[in-house]
Amino acid sequence: MKTTLQIDIKKTEKSKLPKTDFDNLVFGQSISDHMFVADYINGEWTDFRIEPYTPLSLNPANATLHYGQSIFEGMKAYKNVSGEILLFRPEANQKRLNESAERMCIPAVPEEVFMEGLFQLLDLDRDWVPAKAGASLYIRPFVFATDDYLGVRPSEKYKFMIFTCPVGNYYSKPVSVKVESKYTRAIEGGTGYAKAAGNYAGSLYPALLAQKEGYDQLLWTDGKNHQHIEESGTMNVMFMIDDTIVTAPTNTGTILKGITRDSVLVLAKEMGYKVEERFLKVSELENALKEGQLKEAFGTGTAATIAHIARINVNGVDYTLPEIPGNAFSNQVLRKLDAIKYGLEEDTHGWIQKV
Template sequence: MNAIINDIEIIKAKTTKINEVDFDNLKFGQVFSDHMLECNYKNGAWEVPKVVPYHAITLDPSAKIFHYGQSVFEGMKAYKDANNEVWLFRPLENFKRLNISSKRLAIPELPEAYFMDGLKALLEVDKDWIPNKEGSSLYIRPFVFATGKGFHASPADEYKFIISTAPSGAYFAGKVKVLIEQTYSRSANGGVGYAKAGGNYAGQFYPTQLAVEKGYQQVIWTDDTNHEYIEEAGAMNIFIRINDTLITGPTSDRILDGITRKSIIDLAKSENIPVEVRKISVKEVVEAAKNGSLKEMFGAGTAAVISPIDGFGYQGTDYDLPKLDKTYAEYLKKRITDIQTNKSEDPFGWRYKV
C-alpha cells in the first residue's frame, strides 16, 4: 500500500525483519532497518524522494562513482526517551554540512525539505527500529553519490541520495592508544579535508593499518606541511586538556567542522571550562606529557560522542595519560547524551523532536 506524507511517497515493505534482531546485542552499523529514503537527480533537478523497502542497488559499470569518487555522506542518530518520543540532535547542521561537502565535489545540493521531510517520513515508518535501551540509538547514514555513466573525467549528470538506518548499541571504543603520524597526511590545504567525502576515509585506512601493526589502535593526524601541529584523531576531531584548559584546533580546509566538536566547545564554555580553539603543536603535547600537565586527550564524533585516549606514541616513545577520578571527557559526554535523549534541559536548542 502506498501513501503520501508531505508529497513523499511511502512504499512499505511486505514483511519486516525486526523480529529477527537481537536488540540487546547490536553491533554498530551491521543490522539495517526495513526501509530507506531514495531520491534521484536527473535532467538537472532532484526528483521528489520516496521511502522504499531497504534494497540492493544496481549500477552500470561506467557509473562515475566507481571512477572519479563523487561521494559524500553524513552520520546522525535518532533517540527514544523514556516516553518513547523520538529525537534528533542538531539535524540541520548535518544537512548544511552535506551540502557543503556536495558543493566541494561538484555534486548538486539538496533542497532542505527533501532532507528533513524525507528523514522524518523515514523515521515515522521505521520508528519501531529505534532502540530505547540505555546507550542505544538508531544510526542514520545520509549519502549522495554519482550514478551518471561515462569514463570521461567530468562531474556526473545523475546522482542518488539515500538515507539508510541501522539500530546500534552503545559504542565503546575501549582503551585507545594512538600514534602521532609523521609520514602520511589526511588532507592538505585547498583539498577536501573539510568535506565528508568517502575518499578522505579510504585514504586513512592504510596508515591506520600500519599503526595497528605497531600496537596502536588509531592515528593522530598532523598538518601536511611539516607534521608539526595536531589536527584530528582517526575519523574524529580531537581535544587535548592541558592542566584545566581544553584545546582543539581551528577548522580549516583540512579539518572537518564536526557537530559534536562544536557542541563540546559550546557546552564547555557554558560550564566555565576554559576552552582554546587554536593550533596546538606536537612539541607542546609531548612537553606537557613529560611535565605532567597533559591531563586528557579524546576524540569527538557522532558514533562514540567522546572517545578517551589512553596514551600516544611519538618518534619511538610512548606516553601514558594519567588516570583521573573525574574527567572532562566523561562529564561532557554525559551532558551531551542527556540532552540527546531528553534526560535534561536543552538550553542550546539542539534537540529536535520528530
C-alpha cells in the same frame, strides 16, 4: 516544518525486527527495514520515495566507481523515557552535507528534501530506535554520482539516500593513538573539511599500519611538515592541558567541522572551562606528556560521542595517560550531552527535534 513534498512509500512485506538482537548490536551491521531515495535528473531532485532496504544495481561505468563523487553524513536518533524519538542537530548535518556537496561538485540537497525524507523514514521505522540506555539509531545520509560515463567531468545525475541502523557503543574501551609523521590526510586547498568518501579511503592504509602496531587510531598532523596535531581518524580530538581545553581550529579547510565538537565547545564554555581553538604542536604535546600537564585527551564524533584516549605514541615513545576520574571534564560533558540527547535534561540550545 510545513512541506509540500510528496513521498511515495512502499513498506516491506517482512520486517527484520524479530531477528534483530538489540542486546548485542554491532556498530553498522544491523540495517533497518527501509531507506529514503531521491534522484537528481535534468537539474532537479525528483522521484522521492521510501522503499524496503535492498541492494543497488549499478552499471560498471558508474561515475562514482571511477571518479569518487560521493559524500555522506552521520547522525543519530534517540528514544526518551516516553518513547518519543529525538534527533540531535539534524539541521547542522544538512548544512554540512551541502558544504561537502559544493566542494565535490555535487548539487545541493534542499533542506525540505533532506528533513522531510529523514522524518518520514524515522516515523516509519520508529520501532528500530533502541530504547536501551547507551544505544541509538545511527543515520547515514549520502549522495553519489549516477552517470554511466567514462569521462572526467561532474556527473549530470545523482542519487540521495538515507538508511539507518540501531547501534551500541562505537568504542567499548579507551583508545590508543599514534601521532602520524609520514602520511597526510588533508592539506589546505584540498577536501579535508568535506565528508567525502575519498578522504576516508586515503586514510585506511596508514591507519592499518598503526593498527598492526597495536593502536586504534592515528592522530593526523598537518600535511606540510607534520608539526601540528589536526584530528583523529574518525573524530575531532581535544586535549586538556593543565586547566585549558585545546583543539584544532576548523578554518583551514583541512579539518571536519564536527557537530559533536562544536557542541562540546559550547558546553565547555558554559561550564566555565578555558577553551583555545588553535593548533597544538607535536612538540608541545610531547612536552605536556613528559611533564604530566596533559590531564585528558579525547575524541569527539557522532559515532563515538566522547572517546577517551588512554595511550599516545609520539616519536616512537608510548605515553600512558592517567585514569580519567568521574568528575573529569570529558566525563562531565559526556553525561550532559547524553542527558540532552535522551531528553533527560532541558535542551536550552534548540539542538533536539522530535519526530
